Amino acid sequence: MSSVQAATNGSTKAPVLSVRNLHTAVATPEGSFDVVRDVSFDINPNEVLCLVGESGCGKTITALSIMRLLPTPPVRITSGEVVFDGTDLTELPERRVRDVRSERISMIFQDPLTSLDPVFTVGQVMTEVIRTHRDATKAEAREMSVEILRAVGLPAPTERFDSYPHELSGGMRQRVMIATALVLDPEILIADEPTTALDVTVQAQILERLRSEQQDRHMSMLLITHDLAVVASIADRVAVMYAGEIVEEGPVDELFSNPRHPYTQGLLRALPHVSRKRRELVPIPGLVPPMQMMPPGCRFAPRCPHALEQCWSDHPPHEVEAGVGFRCFNPQPF
Amino acid sequence: MKRIAARSIYTLIVLLLSSIAVFYAIRLSGGDAVSARLPASASFEEREEFRELLGLNDPVHEQYFRYMGRLLTFDLGKSLTNNADIFDMLTHHGKNSLILGAAAFGLVFAIGVPLGILAAVRRNSWADGSVMTFSVAGMAVPNFWLALLTVWLFASTLGWLPSAGCCSFKQLILPAVVLAMEGIALTVRMTRSAMLENLGQDFVRTLRAGGLSETSIIGKHVLRNAMVPIISLAGLRIGQIVGYALVVETIFGWPGLGQVLVNAVLRRDYPVAQFFSLVLIAIVVLSNWAADVGYTVANPRLRKA
Ligand SMILES: Nc1ncnc2c1ncn2[C@@H]1O[C@H](COP(=O)(O)OP(=O)(O)O)[C@@H](O)[C@H]1O
Ligand code: SF4
Ligand SMILES: [Mg+2]
Numbered sequence: 001m002s003s004v005q006a007a008t009n010g011s012t013k014a015p016v017l018s019v020r021n022l023h024t025a026v027a028t029p030e031g032s033f034d035v036v037r038d039v040s041f042d043i044n045p046n047e048v049l050c051l052v053g054e055s056g057c058g059k060t061i062t063a064l065s066i067m068r069l070l071p072t073p074p075v076r077i078t079s080g081e082v083v084f085d086g087t088d089l090t091e092l093p094e095r096r097v098r099d100v101r102s103e104r105i106s107m108i109f110q111d112p113l114t115s116l117d118p119v120f121t122v123g124q125v126m127t128e129v130i131r132t133h134r135d136a137t138k139a140e141a142r143e144m145s146v147e148i149l150r151a152v153g154l155p156a157p158t159e160r161f162d163s164y165p166h167e168l169s170g171g172m173r174q175r176v177m178i179a180t181a182l183v184l185d186p187e188i189l190i191a192d193e194p195t196t197a198l199d200v201t202v203q204a205q206i207l208e209r210l211r212s213e214q215q216d217r218h219m220s221m222l223l224i225t226h227d228l229a230v231v232a233s234i235a236d237r238v239a240v241m242y243a244g245e246i247v248e249e250g251p252v253d254e255l256f257s258n259p260r261h262p263y264t265q266g267l268l269r270a271l272p273h274v275s276r277k278r279r280e281l282v283p284i285p286g287l288v289p290p291m292q293m294m295p296p297g298c299r300f301a302p303r304c305p306h307a308l309e310q311c312w313s314d315h316p317p318h319e320v321e322a323g324v325g326f327r328c329f330n331p332q333p334f
Numbered sequence: 335m336k337r338i339a340a341r342s343i344y345t346l347i348v349l350l351l352s353s354i355a356v357f358y359a360i361r362l363s364g365g366d367a368v369s370a371r372l373p374a375s376a377s378f379e380e381r382e383e384f385r386e387l388l389g390l391n392d393p394v395h396e397q398y399f400r401y402m403g404r405l406l407t408f409d410l411g412k413s414l415t416n417n418a419d420i421f422d423m424l425t426h427h428g429k430n431s432l433i434l435g436a437a438a439f440g441l442v443f444a445i446g447v448p449l450g451i452l453a454a455v456r457r458n459s460w461a462d463g464s465v466m467t468f469s470v471a472g473m474a475v476p477n478f479w480l481a482l483l484t485v486w487l488f489a490s491t492l493g494w495l496p497s498a499g500c501c502s503f504k505q506l507i508l509p510a511v512v513l514a515m516e517g518i519a520l521t522v523r524m525t526r527s528a529m530l531e532n533l534g535q536d537f538v539r540t541l542r543a544g545g546l547s548e549t550s551i552i553g554k555h556v557l558r559n560a561m562v563p564i565i566s567l568a569g570l571r572i573g574q575i576v577g578y579a580l581v582v583e584t585i586f587g588w589p590g591l592g593q594v595l596v597n598a599v600l601r602r603d604y605p606v607a608q609f610f611s612l613v614l615i616a617i618v619v620l621s622n623w624a625a626d627v628g629y630t631v632a633n634p635r636l637r638k639a
Contacts, residue, residue, distance in 0.1 A: 101542070109536060114537065115539070119634055125544070180544065181543075
């Protein structure tokens with residue numbers, strides 16, 4: 001599939017990261033359920049891939065699977081590969097995964113209020129991250145940290161280096177998290193809803209900063225969001241997730257103007273009607289089925305206006321059309 | 335800083351009020367002190383003379399101010415039973431209590447924290463189970479009973495340790511362990527639950543995403559966070575140790591402040607009882623104050639506020 005995608009993207013460069021048929025399951029007393037099912041996508045050099053979907057559809061679990069940061073137990077990868085620089089990260093021993101984290105793939109999280117260690121200063125943590133991966137003196141680490149704090153737009157970075165998280169605003173904390181994630185110049189940044197917890201005015205600044213850092217550093221970014229306006233403004237490619245599966249994926253222009261999958265179409269149709277303040281994805285009638293009652297065929301069938309007999313029993317295969325991959329037996333013109 | 339200043343003022347007020355309370359409480363039984371000291375055949379005049387000598391006929395508030403004035407000049411008077419200088423008693427017995435108390439206090443953390451970490455890191459394992467069983471037992475067993483049990487086992491039966499006395503290292507072990515037991519049990523639980531709570535926090539995931547080792551994440555970051563409530567309650571552990579010292583020192587014949595106080599009360603030696611009550615109360619109140627300062631220092635979120 002990667003060759004198909006590479007060809008359809010018009011990109012000749014090899015992807016920096018390939019997720020292949022990833023299954024991640026959560027163990028419950030009633031059994032084990034795939035919260036991520038058969039997910040495949042590539043992240044190409046220098047590109048921003050947006051992962052969108054309703055809350056609970058498995059975006060965070062997908063990202064944590066890549067970083068090997070799943071809360072195991074109960075959540076663990078059951079099959080599939082995450083290929084990065086020729087190695088399958090899912091197979092690496094924990095010790096080697098640690099070398100990848102932050103040095104080569106970084107991740108920032110949704111809630112900057114709870115995501116920073118409250119009893120250490122910004123500088124203490126940044127210094128420790130740097131010195132875990134590099135031979136740097138404390139003075140060098142301090143210099144690197146202050147420089148990146150300044151670069152991400154934190155005011156008074158020299159003083160902030162010695163601040164505790166509680167002394168900073170939400171926006172400043174998110175900048176600290178971004179700076180810590182970027183200080184070792186990783187190839188990939190995974191940003192899990194980095195602005196959801198912030199004030200609307202700060203959201204735009206942070207996204208702007210992420211976009212410019214991504215371009216300046218020739219870095220790839222996997223941006224998780226449920227905000228289609230964010231996708232439209234920042235993404236090169238989009239992957240739409242529903243109930244643990246990627247139902248449609250492709251270049252942002254083509255996917256927005258010509259979606260094939262009924263779920264994507266529903267999302268886009270609903271867009272003008274939702275409130276302008278928070279463009280969350282709650283557009284389509286019905287609810288995501290609980291994990292225990294997931295239909296065996298297409299997971300969207302219970303809510304789909306175009307469902308066929310076959311949709312209830314068979315899992316729709318991955319198809320590609322005009323560079324857009326999708327899983328649907330009955331794609332509709334938009 | 336404001337928080338510390340406010341707590342300091344509050345602490346001074348508590349000290350003042352409790353010293354007044356002790357003073358009045360002892361005065362209420364003042365007559366007994368006189369009859370306890372003089373033979374039953376003593377005449378009314380002799381009794382009055384004795385009361386006058388002790389200043390017991392003056393208004394209580396005058397006695398209080400006079401006493402406080404003498405406290406400040408270390409002129410504490412003498413014991414009614416053996417004529418020993420009370421200040422000398424304080425330094426002598428205080429040193430013994432300090433040794434025992436410090437040993438117990440040290441054991442509380444030296445044993446409680448590592449066991450709590452072990453239980454948290456290996457949660458639901460047999461190690462966790464044993465540690466938690468030990469903790470429940472440590473809280474449930476009254477310390478006089480534990481004292482008798484350990485004396486029976488380690489002194490009478492096994493003969494490994496002396497059953498009582500002062501002040502060798504071997505003699506210190508049993509009373510220190512008994513005195514520390516409840517604190518250890520509580521500290522184990524608190525450490526375990528604080529470690530588990532902090533292990534589940536979002537910041538741990540961020541640190542993992544930074545590539546830090548589990549040793550650093552658990553041994554440094556999570557532990558430091560978990561220590562905030564434990565340090566904040568360290569002062570309460572001191573209070574507990576002081577309270578239990580009365581029983582434990584008496585059982586083990588350890589000549590500390592607690593033993594002096596118990597003996598003084600039993601013999602109605604009221605200048606001694608009064609002074610040593612004040613001392614023990616001051617220790618408890620001041621250790622609570624220290625706990626609060628410790629909490630503020632341990633928790634950066636409170637430092638500036
Ligand atoms: N720690 C966990 N234990 C059990 N189930 C979890 C856990 N984390 C997430 N899940 C389940 O996995 C699914 C996907 O969650 P998540 O990836 O966080 O969704 P999203 O990020 O898209 O909002 C949800 O149904 C959620 O209930
Ligand atoms: S496969 Fe069938 S049920 Fe699923 S989205 Fe397509 S048409 Fe709807
Ligand atoms: Mg999420």
